[in-house]
Protein backbone atom coordinates (compact mmCIF):
# COMPACT_ATOMS: atom_id res chain seq x y z
CA UNK A 1 0.00 0.00 0.00
CA UNK A 2 0.95 3.67 -0.23
CA UNK A 3 2.08 5.62 2.82
CA UNK A 4 4.41 8.36 4.03
CA UNK A 5 7.48 7.47 6.05
CA UNK A 6 9.86 9.65 8.05
CA UNK A 7 13.24 9.22 6.43
CA UNK A 8 16.30 11.38 6.87
CA UNK A 9 14.24 14.29 8.20
CA UNK A 10 11.84 14.31 5.27
CA UNK A 11 8.41 12.83 4.53
CA UNK A 12 8.99 10.17 1.87
CA UNK A 13 6.23 8.58 -0.21
CA UNK A 14 6.51 4.78 -0.15
CA UNK A 15 4.39 2.82 -2.63
CA UNK A 16 5.40 -0.61 -1.41
CA UNK A 17 4.58 -0.60 2.30
CA UNK A 18 3.48 -3.97 3.66
CA UNK A 19 -0.26 -4.22 4.18
CA UNK A 20 -0.99 -3.92 7.92
CA UNK A 21 -2.56 -7.05 9.40
CA UNK A 22 -4.76 -6.49 12.44
CA UNK A 23 -3.54 -8.60 15.37
CA UNK A 24 -5.72 -9.78 18.22
CA UNK A 25 -8.05 -7.03 19.43
CA UNK A 26 -7.22 -4.81 16.46
CA UNK A 27 -9.21 -3.59 13.48
CA UNK A 28 -8.13 -2.49 10.03
CA UNK A 29 -9.14 1.06 9.15
CA UNK A 30 -9.21 2.53 5.66
CA UNK A 31 -7.99 6.06 6.28
CA UNK A 32 -10.18 8.68 4.57
CA UNK A 33 -8.70 11.93 5.79
CA UNK A 34 -5.62 12.71 7.90
CA UNK A 35 -4.25 15.95 9.33
CA UNK A 36 -0.67 17.19 9.44
CA UNK A 37 0.24 18.83 12.74
CA UNK A 38 3.24 20.45 14.37
CA UNK A 39 4.09 17.19 16.10
CA UNK A 40 4.56 15.47 12.72
CA UNK A 41 7.03 18.15 11.74
CA UNK A 42 8.79 17.80 15.11
CA UNK A 43 9.00 14.02 14.52
CA UNK A 44 10.70 14.69 11.18
CA UNK A 45 13.23 16.85 13.02
CA UNK A 46 14.03 13.97 15.36
CA UNK A 47 11.39 14.23 18.12
CA UNK A 48 11.21 10.80 19.76
CA UNK A 49 13.68 9.29 17.27
CA UNK A 50 10.77 7.84 15.29
CA UNK A 51 11.13 6.24 11.87
CA UNK A 52 8.09 4.67 10.31
CA UNK A 53 4.77 5.75 8.83
CA UNK A 54 3.96 9.27 10.05
CA UNK A 55 0.67 10.71 11.23
CA UNK A 56 -1.79 10.44 14.12
CA UNK A 57 -4.78 12.68 13.26
CA UNK A 58 -7.27 10.79 11.11
CA UNK A 59 -10.76 9.68 10.36
CA UNK A 60 -11.56 6.52 8.45
CA UNK A 61 -13.78 3.51 8.04
CA UNK A 62 -13.32 0.10 9.64
CA UNK A 63 -12.94 -2.49 6.87
CA UNK A 64 -11.86 -5.53 8.91
CA UNK A 65 -12.54 -6.37 12.53
CA UNK A 66 -11.60 -9.99 13.16
CA UNK A 67 -12.59 -9.96 16.83
CA UNK A 68 -15.67 -7.75 16.59
CA UNK A 69 -17.42 -7.71 13.21
CA UNK A 70 -19.83 -5.08 14.54
CA UNK A 71 -17.24 -2.40 13.80
CA UNK A 72 -17.06 -3.13 10.07
CA UNK A 73 -18.42 -0.22 8.03
CA UNK A 74 -18.27 2.20 10.99
CA UNK A 75 -16.72 5.62 10.49
CA UNK A 76 -14.25 6.23 13.30
CA UNK A 77 -11.56 8.37 14.83
CA UNK A 78 -9.01 6.88 17.21
CA UNK A 79 -7.10 7.56 20.40
CA UNK A 80 -3.46 7.70 19.40
CA UNK A 81 -1.88 5.96 22.42
CA UNK A 82 -1.64 2.15 22.31
CA UNK A 83 -1.42 1.06 25.95
CA UNK A 84 -0.21 -2.28 27.33
CA UNK A 85 -3.06 -2.67 29.79
CA UNK A 86 -0.91 -4.23 32.48
CA UNK A 87 1.58 -1.64 33.79
CA UNK A 88 0.94 0.50 36.85
CA UNK A 89 -0.50 3.58 35.06
CA UNK A 90 -2.70 1.28 32.91
CA UNK A 91 -4.02 -0.47 36.01
CA UNK A 92 -4.70 2.92 37.59
CA UNK A 93 -6.82 3.85 34.58
CA UNK A 94 -4.24 6.23 33.06
CA UNK A 95 -3.48 4.48 29.73
CA UNK A 96 -2.21 7.72 28.23
CA UNK A 97 0.75 7.39 30.57
CA UNK A 98 1.32 3.67 29.94
CA UNK A 99 4.98 2.86 30.60
CA UNK A 100 5.10 0.64 27.51
CA UNK A 101 2.98 2.83 25.29
CA UNK A 102 3.25 3.11 21.57
CA UNK A 103 1.83 6.19 19.88
CA UNK A 104 0.54 6.25 16.30
CA UNK A 105 3.14 7.78 14.03
CA UNK A 106 5.17 9.11 16.97
CA UNK A 107 6.51 6.23 19.02
CA UNK A 108 7.01 2.56 18.15
CA UNK A 109 4.11 2.01 15.77
CA UNK A 110 3.21 3.08 12.25
CA UNK A 111 0.85 6.02 11.90
CA UNK A 112 -2.04 7.03 9.69
CA UNK A 113 -0.53 8.76 6.65
CA UNK A 114 -1.25 5.61 4.68
CA UNK A 115 -4.12 3.95 2.88
CA UNK A 116 -4.78 1.60 5.79
CA UNK A 117 -3.78 1.31 9.45
CA UNK A 118 -4.25 -1.36 12.13
CA UNK A 119 -5.29 -0.09 15.53
CA UNK A 120 -6.82 -1.61 18.68
CA UNK A 121 -10.62 -1.67 18.66
CA UNK A 122 -10.39 -0.25 22.19
CA UNK A 123 -8.94 2.96 20.72
CA UNK A 124 -11.86 3.64 18.40
CA UNK A 125 -14.53 6.27 18.78
CA UNK A 126 -17.46 6.03 16.34
CA UNK A 127 -18.28 9.18 14.40
CA UNK A 128 -22.01 10.03 14.13
CA UNK A 129 -23.38 10.64 10.60
CA UNK A 130 -23.93 14.34 11.40
CA UNK A 131 -20.16 14.91 11.67
CA UNK A 132 -18.50 15.17 8.24
CA UNK A 133 -15.00 13.77 7.71
CA UNK A 134 -13.68 17.35 7.47
CA UNK A 135 -14.76 17.97 11.08
CA UNK A 136 -14.05 14.47 12.45
CA UNK A 137 -10.41 14.72 11.43
CA UNK A 138 -10.07 17.49 14.05
CA UNK A 139 -11.19 15.23 16.92
CA UNK A 140 -7.64 14.58 18.12
CA UNK A 141 -6.43 18.20 18.28
CA UNK A 142 -9.83 19.28 19.63
CA UNK A 143 -9.47 16.69 22.40
CA UNK A 144 -6.00 18.08 23.15
CA UNK A 145 -7.53 21.56 23.46
CA UNK A 146 -10.27 20.23 25.75
CA UNK A 147 -7.66 18.46 27.90
CA UNK A 148 -6.42 21.85 29.12
CA UNK A 149 -9.76 22.46 30.83
CA UNK A 150 -9.61 19.06 32.55
CA UNK A 151 -6.27 19.98 34.09
CA UNK A 152 -6.67 23.64 34.99
CA UNK A 153 -9.64 25.50 36.45
CA UNK A 154 -10.63 28.42 34.21
CA UNK A 155 -12.98 30.99 35.66
CA UNK A 156 -15.18 33.14 33.42
CA UNK A 157 -13.61 36.23 34.94
CA UNK A 158 -10.02 35.03 34.43
CA UNK A 159 -7.77 36.99 32.13
CA UNK A 160 -6.72 34.28 29.69
CA UNK A 161 -4.05 34.62 27.02
CA UNK A 162 -3.52 32.01 24.32
CA UNK A 163 -0.13 32.44 22.65
CA UNK A 164 -0.05 31.11 19.11
CA UNK A 165 -2.96 31.08 16.67
CA UNK A 166 -2.27 27.91 14.72
CA UNK A 167 -4.79 25.08 14.82
CA UNK A 168 -4.21 24.18 18.47
CA UNK A 169 -4.29 27.79 19.65
CA UNK A 170 -7.49 28.44 17.71
CA UNK A 171 -9.14 25.29 19.05
CA UNK A 172 -8.02 26.07 22.61
CA UNK A 173 -9.54 29.55 22.38
CA UNK A 174 -12.80 28.16 20.94
CA UNK A 175 -13.07 25.55 23.69
CA UNK A 176 -12.52 28.23 26.34
CA UNK A 177 -15.07 30.52 24.66
CA UNK A 178 -17.58 27.65 24.49
CA UNK A 179 -17.16 27.26 28.25
CA UNK A 180 -18.03 30.93 28.79
CA UNK A 181 -14.49 32.30 29.15
CA UNK A 182 -13.16 35.27 27.20
CA UNK A 183 -9.69 34.36 25.99
CA UNK A 184 -7.53 36.70 23.95
CA UNK A 185 -5.20 35.16 21.39
CA UNK A 186 -1.77 36.48 20.44
CA UNK A 187 -1.91 36.02 16.66
CA UNK A 188 0.89 36.83 14.24
CA UNK A 189 -0.68 36.21 10.84
CA UNK A 190 -3.58 37.92 9.07
CA UNK A 191 -5.34 34.65 8.17
CA UNK A 192 -5.21 33.58 11.80
CA UNK A 193 -6.57 36.95 12.98
CA UNK A 194 -9.43 36.79 10.47
CA UNK A 195 -10.42 33.31 11.63
CA UNK A 196 -10.46 34.46 15.25
CA UNK A 197 -12.66 37.42 14.35
CA UNK A 198 -15.06 35.14 12.48
CA UNK A 199 -15.25 32.93 15.57
CA UNK A 200 -15.95 35.96 17.78
CA UNK A 201 -12.66 35.68 19.66
CA UNK A 202 -10.47 38.66 20.56
CA UNK A 203 -6.89 38.78 19.37
CA UNK A 204 -3.86 40.98 19.78
CA UNK A 205 -0.71 41.20 17.73
CA UNK A 206 2.36 39.19 18.58
CA UNK A 207 4.25 40.67 21.54
CA UNK A 208 1.45 43.12 22.36
CA UNK A 209 0.03 41.33 25.40
CA UNK A 210 0.55 43.09 28.73
CA UNK A 211 3.38 41.70 30.86
CA UNK A 212 2.72 39.94 34.17
CA UNK A 213 -1.02 40.33 33.69
CA UNK A 214 -2.77 37.09 32.80
CA UNK A 215 -4.25 34.62 35.27
CA UNK A 216 -3.87 31.80 32.74
CA UNK A 217 -1.56 31.58 29.74
CA UNK A 218 -1.95 28.76 27.23
CA UNK A 219 1.20 28.29 25.18
CA UNK A 220 0.40 26.83 21.75
CA UNK A 221 3.12 28.30 19.58
CA UNK A 222 4.85 25.06 18.66
CA UNK A 223 8.12 26.94 19.03
CA UNK A 224 10.94 26.87 21.59
CA UNK A 225 10.43 30.55 22.46
CA UNK A 226 6.82 30.04 23.51
CA UNK A 227 7.56 29.18 27.13
CA UNK A 228 9.63 32.30 27.84
CA UNK A 229 6.92 34.42 26.19
CA UNK A 230 4.26 32.77 28.37
CA UNK A 231 6.33 33.50 31.50
CA UNK A 232 6.54 37.18 30.53
CA UNK A 233 2.77 37.47 30.29
CA UNK A 234 1.53 35.44 33.27
CA UNK A 235 0.83 37.22 36.55
CA UNK A 236 2.42 36.16 39.84
CA UNK A 237 0.69 32.99 41.11
CA UNK A 238 -0.72 32.43 37.63
CA UNK A 239 -0.76 29.23 35.57
CA UNK A 240 1.06 28.48 32.32
CA UNK A 241 -0.18 25.54 30.23
CA UNK A 242 2.38 24.12 27.80
CA UNK A 243 1.05 22.44 24.71
CA UNK A 244 3.81 22.47 22.09
CA UNK A 245 5.88 19.51 20.96
CA UNK A 246 9.30 21.13 20.89
CA UNK A 247 12.28 19.14 19.75
CA UNK A 248 15.04 20.95 21.59
CA UNK A 249 16.00 21.86 25.16
CA UNK A 250 14.77 25.30 26.22
CA UNK A 251 16.61 27.45 28.78
CA UNK A 252 14.34 28.38 31.67
CA UNK A 253 14.73 31.16 34.23
CA UNK A 254 13.72 29.05 37.21
CA UNK A 255 13.98 31.98 39.62
CA UNK A 256 11.07 33.64 37.79
CA UNK A 257 8.98 30.55 38.47
CA UNK A 258 10.00 30.43 42.10
CA UNK A 259 9.77 34.11 42.98
CA UNK A 260 6.46 34.61 41.19
CA UNK A 261 5.13 31.21 42.30
CA UNK A 262 4.06 30.23 38.79
CA UNK A 263 2.37 26.89 38.16
CA UNK A 264 3.44 25.17 34.93
CA UNK A 265 1.21 22.44 33.53
CA UNK A 266 2.20 20.16 30.67
CA UNK A 267 -0.68 18.99 28.50
CA UNK A 268 -0.94 16.35 25.81
CA UNK A 269 -3.80 14.08 24.67
CA UNK A 270 -7.39 14.68 25.64
CA UNK A 271 -10.87 13.14 25.76
CA UNK A 272 -11.69 11.91 22.24
CA UNK A 273 -15.23 10.76 23.01
CA UNK A 274 -16.10 14.18 24.41
CA UNK A 275 -14.47 15.87 21.41
CA UNK A 276 -16.62 13.86 18.98
CA UNK A 277 -19.68 14.74 21.07
CA UNK A 278 -18.86 18.45 20.87
CA UNK A 279 -18.46 18.15 17.09
CA UNK A 280 -21.78 16.30 16.80
CA UNK A 281 -23.56 18.93 18.91
CA UNK A 282 -22.03 21.74 16.88
CA UNK A 283 -20.37 23.30 19.95
CA UNK A 284 -17.26 23.71 17.82
CA UNK A 285 -17.03 23.87 14.03
CA UNK A 286 -13.35 23.52 13.14
CA UNK A 287 -13.75 23.26 9.36
CA UNK A 288 -12.75 26.87 8.68
CA UNK A 289 -9.31 25.94 10.05
CA UNK A 290 -8.60 23.82 6.96
CA UNK A 291 -5.85 25.46 4.94
CA UNK A 292 -5.62 22.97 2.08
CA UNK A 293 -6.20 19.36 1.02
CA UNK A 294 -3.70 17.22 -0.84
CA UNK A 295 -3.89 13.63 -2.05
CA UNK A 296 -1.72 11.24 -0.03
CA UNK A 297 0.57 10.87 -3.05
CA UNK A 298 1.41 14.58 -2.79
CA UNK A 299 2.33 14.39 0.89
CA UNK A 300 5.76 16.06 0.50
CA UNK A 301 4.06 19.13 -1.03
CA UNK A 302 1.45 19.00 1.73
CA UNK A 303 4.17 19.07 4.39
CA UNK A 304 5.73 22.08 2.66
CA UNK A 305 2.41 23.89 2.73
CA UNK A 306 1.90 23.02 6.40
CA UNK A 307 5.31 24.53 7.22
CA UNK A 308 4.53 27.87 5.55
CA UNK A 309 4.24 30.82 7.98
CA UNK A 310 0.67 31.18 9.24
CA UNK A 311 -0.49 27.91 7.69
CA UNK A 312 -3.48 26.27 9.33
CA UNK A 313 -4.51 22.60 9.10
CA UNK A 314 -3.34 20.79 5.96
CA UNK A 315 -5.23 17.57 5.23
CA UNK A 316 -4.26 14.47 3.30
CA UNK A 317 -6.95 12.58 1.38
CA UNK A 318 -5.87 8.97 1.76
Ligand SMILES: [Zn+2]
Nearest residue numbers: 037039057141
Ligand atom coordinates in the same frame (compact mmCIF):
# COMPACT_ATOMS: atom_id res chain seq x y z
ZN1 LIG B 1 -1.44 16.35 16.25
Ligand SMILES: [Zn+2]
Nearest residue numbers: 084087090098
Ligand atom coordinates in the same frame (compact mmCIF):
# COMPACT_ATOMS: atom_id res chain seq x y z
ZN1 LIG C 1 0.62 0.11 30.24
